Amino acid sequence: MNTPARKPSRIQTENRQRIRDAALGLFATYGFRGTTLDQIADACGMHKPNLIYYYENKEAIHIDLLNTLMEEWLSPLDAMDPSGDPLDEIIGYIRRKMEMSRLYPRESRLFANEIVQGAPRMLPHLESTLKPLFDKQCGIIARWMKEGKIADMHPAHLIFSIWAVTQHYADFEAQIAVLLPGDDKRARGADQFVEMMFRKVLTP
Amino acid sequence: MNTPARKPSRIQTENRQRIRDAALGLFATYGFRGTTLDQIADACGMHKPNLIYYYENKEAIHIDLLNTLMEEWLSPLDAMDPSGDPLDEIIGYIRRKMEMSRLYPRESRLFANEIVQGAPRMLPHLESTLKPLFDKQCGIIARWMKEGKIADMHPAHLIFSIWAVTQHYADFEAQIAVLLPGDDKRARGADQFVEMMFRKVLTP
């Protein structure tokens, strides 16, 4: 077969990383079809054929990014502990999501782009990886609700609303910057608001 | 100048509409750069040069869509009445937003696409049209809060969270369809959840 890759060399590791880093920003803003190989090459100071040397084609870069993204994206949800204090666990999850929105807006937008476009390259991954975890965590939340530890509501929609609100700060940053200028205190204001909001919603 | 357009003929009105309708769906899913004139022509059963006959170029179609969108998008926010009952007004706004998400998901995704990409063609419009209205409505909400009619919080972030949650159902439909299969009761469940959630948040 055509899998000569034994152990990636130092150069290989470095350059793949450079490519991913450049491609992440571009795919996140222009989408897959809106991003060209020339742009990526330019952004990471390489020549186009050099990209193809490291990645079979444009799609391979995109897929690599989505795969990495999926893991990072799920870990905070996975970290919700069924034996912990319900409100603390959910608020903790929300904080982690807000932090990710702030630290990794490109990843958030890449994901948003992929989903808005109907998840053409990610649907199977959503089914096989996200769905089971989602169902499990919904179950945990449902149990907490049944025990009266937090207010009773539809767990799935609760998670949707957490995703919606937290990711909104990354995905719609351009709009927020217009409507709420002076970015000094913006992040803190957002954090405070979101935590207050869900605390109120979740209190029985 | 080159503005021969007096009164658009019936054919002109019809065909422009056909083009817009086709382009809306495509721009919404593939973004501006990801959509080709050939695709649009195909989708509305026209030939490419025919598109250019009605719209100067690809960007003109996109801009026309964004302009139309902006008005439709703002009207529910504008409809919030300062003399009405605070909770009713805000909940009414939320209901209208949820309805729009359900009825016009393409518009929602077109908007999302534009903003995620940094609003390259819409920034001025956001500044000149959205910002003043946003500030005005924030003022109304702030007054309601000061009067103790609804819970006190940051009005801007409240609106952001309403946008985030309601538009999420349109923009991330692909993901929701995977996680919450059986779309029969989905819309109603979402409506109920969102209303309950904000009712709780807004209650003093």
Add this chain to the structure above:
DNA sequence: TCGTAACTTTACCAAATGGTAAAAAACTTG
């Protein structure tokens, strides 16, 4: 019904784009 203006179609074109071939350069290792 006839002439003209509005509209549509066919045939193009230059630039951009994803990707290849292969030579040149740089690095690794015995």
Add this chain to the structure above:
DNA sequence: CAAGTTTTTTACCATTTGGTAAAGTTACGA
């Protein structure tokens, strides 16, 4: 340091893409 291997660069190429020119067709008012 020489031989082999990995990496980079240059020169291409076929296809796609946004857009044009102009001939052909249709609608429509006098």
